[in-house]
Amino acid sequence: MTKEILNKSCCRGKIESSRKIEDNNLCPVCKTSGVKVKNITVRHLIVDTLTELVGDMDYYICMNEECDIVYYNPESGVKFNKQQVKVPIWFKKDANPKFACYCSKVTEEQIINAVIKDGAKTIKDIINITGAMKNAQCQKNNPLGKCCHKIIQEAIDKGLSMK
Ligand SMILES: [Zn+2]
Structure with missing residues (x-):
């Protein structure tokens, strides 16, 4: 009996906090x-x-x-x-150039090239080859105000799938 009561109240807090629509x-x-x-x-x-x-x-x-x-x-x-806006927004149509890392001005194309021509496989490889993510100030430079590593990873995946 006691068990049943406990189960019912267990996730009330969770529902409340996810309700931020x-x-x-x-x-x-x-x-x-x-x-x-x-x-x-x-x-x-x-x-x-x-x-x-x-x-x-x-x-x-x-x-x-x-x-x-x-x-x-x-x-x-x-x-x-x-x-x-001062920079092209990479996910908008006709963005040119298509930056992946805004801080170091590295484009999606450069990353794909690094994957295809220089054999880069990881973000670390990309940092070494292209200089991406050095002196990162994403909050100021990236249009989303977020770190660009996710966009870089997507560009790597794109390059790997083109190999
Ligand atoms: Zn709109």
Whole structure:
């Protein structure tokens, strides 16, 4: 009897904490849901003439490759498109060059070449050959404000599958 009661209450806390649904994160143009990006990242990547517009709020980034919008804040209505960001957004259509590591300006193509021509297999190989991830400041340089190692791994996998 006692056992039964214990089982029933065991995961209540978990359900509560996973309930953080954000329904206010839709891109104002394409209506797909975005990913949160910190103010410091947006501030650093928006063209200098528009820095004042950035304010001190956090933003979302639109992950839809077809959409022209990069950063937006649903509450204030402030949004920035591809032309208003200093770097090409690697996952957007026509990004050129396609950076994998923004800090060291290493492109997806360079990583694929390192895999195919120089036999690189791991992130460590890539760091040695291309200089990627050296003096990493991803929070400022990567458009998502996150470490680029996941993108580098994806480029390695792409290169390996082309061999
Ligand atoms: Zn969009």
